[in-house]
Amino acid sequence: MNKLHLPGDDKKPVTTEQSAKPNEQTVLLWSSSLSAFLVISAIVIGLNGRYNWFPFLKPNEVGDFLAGFAGALAFIWIIAAILLQREELQLQRQELTLTRAETHRLADEAERQALALQASARTYFIQRWENALKVIGDIRIENAADAFLEEVYSHEHTKNSAKELFKRRLSRKEFSILSFERYDITRLYLEEKDFNVKLHCHANLDVESVKEAYSATFEVNIPFVELSATEIANGQNVPLSNFKAVIHEGRDLGLQAMMRDYDASSIIYPMEDSTHKTRRVRGFMTALIDELLKDIEN
CATH class of the missing domain: 1.10.110 (Hydrophobic Seed Protein)
Structure with a gap:
């Protein structure tokens, strides 16, 4: 399907430099026009027969006249320079804003790529x-x-832990461990210097001359070096x-x-x-x- 062509589609984006040119040209045009107007006015007034007073001025009065005339011209161009400088500063701020936005965009894109x-x-x-x-x-x-x-x-750590557990469970009764039937490991994790193992065991005990079966769950720490x-x-x-x-x-x-x-x-x-x-x-x-x-x- 053909793409609909709208008026203005062929226009290129206007850069900050291009958008600044009309303002700069306007300032220069007005400054030049005012300067030309002052020069022409001074010539007309000075040479006009009705107002032909210029040849009769004293030297110091001529100097004052020229100084005032030059001051007016200088004032016009100082104003023009200030306006042009302000325009240039605005352009620089716009460029910095665009550069900062582009930098942020590139940084975000780089971060997304790194995450991907x-x-x-x-x-x-x-x-x-x-x-x-x-x-x-x-x-x-x-x-x-x-x-x-x-x-x-x-x-040895496991056997001692089991004995301590049965000792607490049987209180003051005399006992001895005849055998361990089975151990089941329920959890194992590692600490800084040893293994921490949680075990569930089934054991045959001789409790005051009576054989009994016990099961118990306990934890034991075993050093890495062992x-x-x-x-x-x-x-x-x-x-x-x-x-x-x-x-x-x-x-x-x-x-x-x-x-x-x-x-x-x-x-x-x-x-x-x-x-x-x-x-x-x-x-x-x-x-x-x-x-x-x-x-x-x-």
């Missing part, structure tokens, strides 16, 4: 992150998670080289919090429900990711 690039980089990284989790998500990661949690379960998820992963031949590179990339993008809070087990086991296996792997991956991040930052 950041969002694109984040989306691309999440894809790489999930692919890296899928690569390591095989039987070796399960074995590493089992080995890691076995270290947690058998650690437990290393990376060493356990290497011991189980978990392929970490590409995973470390992706973590390094995420650190450069400022996505440490996202990687720490990401539920890795949902990617490694996408079809699994929240089972004991996924909880074990989730706890181990939390420890592994944070430990690798600490190694990169140090």
